[in-house]
Amino acid sequence: METSLSIDDPVKSFVRNNPQCAKVFEELNIDFCCGGDASLLTACEEENLEPREVYQRLVELQSAPSASDQDVSGLTPTELTEHLESTHHVYLKQALPRLTMLMDKVHQAHSSRHPELTRLQTVVESLRADLEPHLLKEEQILFPLIRQLEAESPGSRLEPAQGPIRVMRSEHDGAGELLKEMRTLTNSYAVPEDGCQSFQLLYDGLKELEEDTHLHIHKENNMLFPHH
Ligand SMILES: [Fe+2]
Ligand SMILES: [Fe+2]
Known part of the structure; x- marks a missing residue:
């Protein structure tokens, strides 16, 4: 994660930092839109998810390579x-x-x-x-x-x-x-x-x-x- 976001930061900050995070939240049924002010920790607890695991997935998104970076010539x-x-x-x-x-x-x-x-x-x-x-x-x-x-x-x-x-x-x-x-x-x-x-x-x-x-x-x- 490029910034120092932690599990105590609001869910919406993760999406703002990296829109790719929305895909994970959608999949996990975490409301990042209207309930986006809740911290990642709170949101995970409400869905009975392990906050550390969710946080780790979000961090990994940051390092996924994008197709546009590759030289195919x-x-x-x-x-x-x-x-x-x-x-x-x-x-x-x-x-x-x-x-x-x-x-x-x-x-x-x-x-x-x-x-x-x-x-x-x-x-x-x-x-x-x-x-x-x-x-x-x-x-x-x-x-x-x-x-x-x-x-x-x-x-x-x-x-x-x-x-x-x-x-x-x-x-x-x-x-x-x-x-x-x-x-x-x-x-x-x-x-x-x-x-x-x-x-x-x-x-x-x-x-x-x-x-x-x-x-x-x-x-x-x-x-x-x-x-x-
Ligand atoms: Fe094609
Ligand atoms: Fe094509």
């Missing part, structure tokens, strides 16, 4: 497919369900005063509905094909992958359009004055989704696909 196509699956795909499979749930919560609480949340909810759902099957198509069809072609004939441009690549590129364009609309609807992820902590978490999460997906698509369109 020297990877072979096979290594690149493995990198994509173990970072960006893992991230999306975890982030998309979490963000759609958080989106529903914020929509329910705030859509009367923020009608733009209704369209945002549709956009987030569409992203999930498009990206989840997209990941599977890459993992089950395109990436194994790329690995097979590279094993048979390293370094050559091979026709058989062109069809699936065309489909993936067009799906990337669709996701890119939805991300663009998401940015417009959220006013570049600016939380309104009256937004609560869930609102902030949602916008932080959507911003992270945008950044990660842009990088993900870049690696596929501009680094992986040109090899084929």
